[in-house]
Amino acid sequence: xxxxxxxxxxxxxxxxxxxxxxxxxxxxxxxxxxxxxxxxxxxxxxxxxxxxxxxxxxxxxxxxxxxxxxxxxxxxxxxxxxxxxx
Amino acid sequence: xxxxxxxxxxxxxxxxxxxxxxxxxxxxxxxxxxxxxxxxxxxxxxxxxxxxxxxxxxxxxxxxxxxxxxxxxxxxxxxxxxxxxxxxxxxxxxxxxxxxxxxxxxxxxxxxxxxxxxxxxxxxxxxxxxxxxxxxxxxxxxxxxxxxxxxxxxxxxxxxxxxxxxxxxxxxxxxxxxxxxxxxxxxxxxxxxxxxxxxxxxxxxxxxxxxxxxxxxxxxxxxxxxxxxxxxxxxxxxxxxxxxxxxxxxxxxxxxxxxxxxxxxxxxxxxxxxxxxxxxxxxxxxxxxxxxxxxxxxxxxxxxxxxxxxxxxxxxxxxxxxxxxxxxxxxxxxxxxxxxxxxxxxxxxxxxxxxxxxxxxxxxxxxxxxxxxxxxxxxxxxxxxxxxxxxxxxxxxxxxxxxxxxxxxxxxxxxxxxxxxxxxxxxxxxxxxxxxxxxxxxxxxxxxxxxxxxxxxxxxxxxxxxxxxxxxxxxxxxxxxxxxxxxxxxxxxxxxxxxxxxxxx
Numbered sequence: 271x272x273x274x275x276x277x278x279x280x281x282x283x284x285x286x287x288x289x290x291x292x293x294x295x296x297x298x299x300x301x302x303x304x305x306x307x308x309x310x311x312x313x314x315x316x317x318x319x320x321x322x323x324x325x326x327x328x329x330x331x332x333x334x335x336x337x338x339x340x341x342x343x344x345x346x347x348x349x350x351x352x353x354x355x356x
Numbered sequence: 357x358x359x360x361x362x363x364x365x366x367x368x369x370x371x372x373x374x375x376x377x378x379x380x381x382x383x384x385x386x387x388x389x390x391x392x393x394x395x396x397x398x399x400x401x402x403x404x405x406x407x408x409x410x411x412x413x414x415x416x417x418x419x420x421x422x423x424x425x426x427x428x429x430x431x432x433x434x435x436x437x438x439x440x441x442x443x444x445x446x447x448x449x450x451x452x453x454x455x456x457x458x459x460x461x462x463x464x465x466x467x468x469x470x471x472x473x474x475x476x477x478x479x480x481x482x483x484x485x486x487x488x489x490x491x492x493x494x495x496x497x498x499x500x501x502x503x504x505x506x507x508x509x510x511x512x513x514x515x516x517x518x519x520x521x522x523x524x525x526x527x528x529x530x531x532x533x534x535x536x537x538x539x540x541x542x543x544x545x546x547x548x549x550x551x552x553x554x555x556x557x558x559x560x561x562x563x564x565x566x567x568x569x570x571x572x573x574x575x576x577x578x579x580x581x582x583x584x585x586x587x588x589x590x591x592x593x594x595x596x597x598x599x600x601x602x603x604x605x606x607x608x609x610x611x612x613x614x615x616x617x618x619x620x621x622x623x624x625x626x627x628x629x630x631x632x633x634x635x636x637x638x639x640x641x642x643x644x645x646x647x648x649x650x651x652x653x654x655x656x657x658x659x660x661x662x663x664x665x666x667x668x669x670x671x672x673x674x675x676x677x678x679x680x681x682x683x684x685x686x687x688x689x690x691x692x693x694x695x696x697x698x699x700x701x702x703x704x705x706x707x708x709x710x711x712x713x714x715x716x717x718x719x720x721x722x723x724x725x726x727x728x729x730x731x732x733x734x735x736x737x738x739x740x741x742x743x744x745x746x747x748x749x750x751x752x753x754x755x756x757x758x759x760x761x762x763x764x765x766x767x768x769x770x771x772x773x774x775x776x777x778x779x780x781x782x783x784x785x786x787x788x789x790x791x792x793x794x795x796x797x798x799x800x801x802x803x804x805x806x807x808x809x810x811x812x813x814x815x816x817x818x819x820x821x822x823x824x825x826x827x828x829x830x831x832x833x834x835x836x837x838x839x840x841x842x843x844x845x846x847x848x849x850x851x852x853x854x855x856x857x858x859x860x861x
Contacts, residue, residue, distance in 0.1 A: 302578070310578055310580055310581055310604075311581060311604065311608065313578050313581070314581035314582055314608060314610075315608075317582070329589060330579075330582075330585060330586045330589040330590060331381075331382035332382075333576070333579050333582055333585075333586075334380075334381045334382050334575075334576040334579060335381055335382050336578070
């Protein structure tokens with residue numbers, strides 16, 4: 271299972287690419303409101319980007335409960351833990 | 357069935373107490389739990405002296421708290437006034453004061469904002485969800501007298517302040533009778549709740565589900581574009597949203613064929629439905645009937661309907677508004693109040709129509725008139741009647757537009773721009789427009805005064821984001837039409853010409 275920092279860094283580069291902000295820095299507490307251009311359309315694109323990069327598919331409940339970048343990391347870790355059986 | 361929404365829902369809830377009632381942000385409440393929680397909050401309202409005839413404001417994100425609060429207000433005999441957590445505090449405060457609400461129910465997450473909001477208003481009771489005590493057994497919803505209000509919703513007003521539309525329990529029951537001529541809802545059904553709770557399409561979702569024993573599924577605010585996934589995952593059977601939502605999903609490539617096999621009834625309302633979107637939706641939901649329904653907040657959710665038949669090689673540019681529900685009356689009138697022969701203003705009369713605007717007798721006098729032995733409401737929509745199809749929408753008679761599905765009076769934005777820039781003249785036009793003519797935003801033009809990045813940002817503290825102009829252009833002179841009034845069409849044309857020039861460059 272990847273470390274939180276590694277996952278966050280990958281999420282950061284995915285979001286940066288989608289938002290056209292190559293130098294984007296995300297903290298665990300970063301929310302859509304903190305980042306210019308992170309609106310409902312780019313939010314979905316970022317979710318799909320994260321799903322594709324990590325080979326996961328989020329449930330409706332998981333999507334509904336996303337609060338900040340840290341939640342994205344949580345969901346990725348939960349899926350990785352499940353698929354590795356531990 | 358009871359004559360009071362609270363009682364009607366309570367009756368259903370007791371009969372189906374183990375069944376799911378509401379899913380929101382991953383939390384599920386059964387009807388029994390919903391009844392208990394709403395009863396508990398209603399009791400707290402009673403204890404604070406809130407009762408029949410009062411208004412209760414609600415400030416909450418779309419968690420179960422919001423839905424419980426709505427039911428609690430009704431149980432207490434009050435009308436609910438939903439506030440939008442994404443509106444600037446100033447706007448919410450004005451709505452709160454205008455409504456005369458004596459209580460605010462807030463979710464835990466909004467508690468800090470609610471406290472600030474409440475601090476400016478005298479004698480306002482603030483209930484933070486989660487802090488209410490347990491309900492006693494005998495907390496029954498109050499009986500409603502004729503004319504008792506169920507809710508007061510605020511919409512954009514031309515004078516610069518949002519205007520309130522009071523809707524009674526009878527209005528809502530009349531709507532439910534009307535919509536039930538088109539759809540059945542059974543306890544096993546799952547009704548998707550897509551729009552903001554400040555938008556009356558949510559009234560359809562909530563009360564259609566809760567007077568049928570079905571489960572309401574609230575799609576989270578940031579999840580609209582993933583709605584097809586929500587529908588598929590939860591097996592949604594009923595859908596109501598603005599056409600923009602479907603168009604956005606289609607543009608994002610997520611409205612794929614057959615992706616929502618569980619849908620049985622799809623309704624669209626609130627703005628023009630293009631044939632293209634209707635066809636794509638019908639293909640994505642092959643087991644669903646598709647309806648275009650029409651009606652302003654003033655006439656309780658929707659007033660007329662058209663059943664769309666998909667599979668058109670050449671879909672219509674805009675889908676018909678159809679015919680009025682059986683108990684209601686729809687006609688075309690001229691500005692002078694006479695029946696129009698061809699094109700006229702769509703006017704509505706019947707048990708779904710509001711008595712008048714909230715504390716606004718002048719605006720009410722402007723929009724209501726007597727003719728043909730009935731009282732009519734002027735919608736401001738122009739239409740023509742097509743035999744066999746119903747009413748065709750031909751545009752607005754005024755400067756009200758829909759921006760991303762939201763109803764907006766351009767004058768309200770102009771007022772805000774005037775105050776912020778101290779200009780001599782201000783004009784706001786909807787821009788850019790998509791292929792159906794729906795607006796995605798707006799642009800402001802001013803003469804005189806000053807404009808800066810800070811001034812534009814300051815508009816965000818008084819206007820919801822969809823009403824904030826993307827830019828303010830300063831002009832030497834405002835184009836005027838033959839009547840000496842600002843020529844808004846010339847301004848729109850200049851944007852179009854500039855756009856074409858940029859594309860050609």
